[in-house]
Amino acid sequence: MGVCEICGKVSEVFDAIVEGAMVKVCGRCSKHGNVVSVQKKAISTKIEKDPFEYVDVIVDNYAELIKEGREKKELNHEELAKAIAEKESTIAQVEAGNMKPNFKLAKKLAVFLNIELIEHVESSKESYKSIDFKSSSLTIGDLLKKG
Ligand SMILES: [Zn+2]
Incomplete structure (x- = not known):
């Protein structure tokens, strides 16, 4: 009452x-x-x-982009390595897709080659993607805890 x-x-x-x-x-x-x-x-x-958090990630096709960018500038591995003060072997490994560049290297390459290597993504979206919405045991409470 x-x-x-x-x-x-x-x-x-x-x-x-x-x-x-x-x-x-x-x-x-x-x-x-x-x-x-x-x-x-x-x-x-x-x-x-619930705030969306943003995280920076290296794009999946980094190897391709770096190779393309380097070829556009008509540089070989050695010349590119010298230009950004890295080892030639590092450039070769990255272009072969064997080594994901760290952010410092990715930024140098991105600026020098004028390409986009770093992606800004919503981390909340990413984590929601991994939730199985079909699961009958999952409740709204679980979703909130996850955030
Ligand atoms: Zn009334």
Whole structure:
């Protein structure tokens, strides 16, 4: 039992959104707004607050891009290595796809060759992708914990 915030009647009250505000209303007045359950409200608030995190990753086709970029500049491995103060073997390994460049090297290559080697991705999106939504044991609570 409670007091309806709209008509003042003492009755069973419900949480409702009336004109954008959360109020407690009786059954009759609840028809004026959208009655929401407290639980639903809590979940939607939690999701809105959950910030997306961004992470930098090296693109998958880095080897191809570096090779293309180098060839456009008409440089061989040795010349490119000298230009960015790296070892020739490092360039060869990276272009062969045997070695993923670290961020420092990727940035140098990206600037020098004028290519995009670093991708900015939403880490939350990535982690949601790995969740099996078909799994019947997974609840909304599990999703929230994961975030
Ligand atoms: Zn009322």
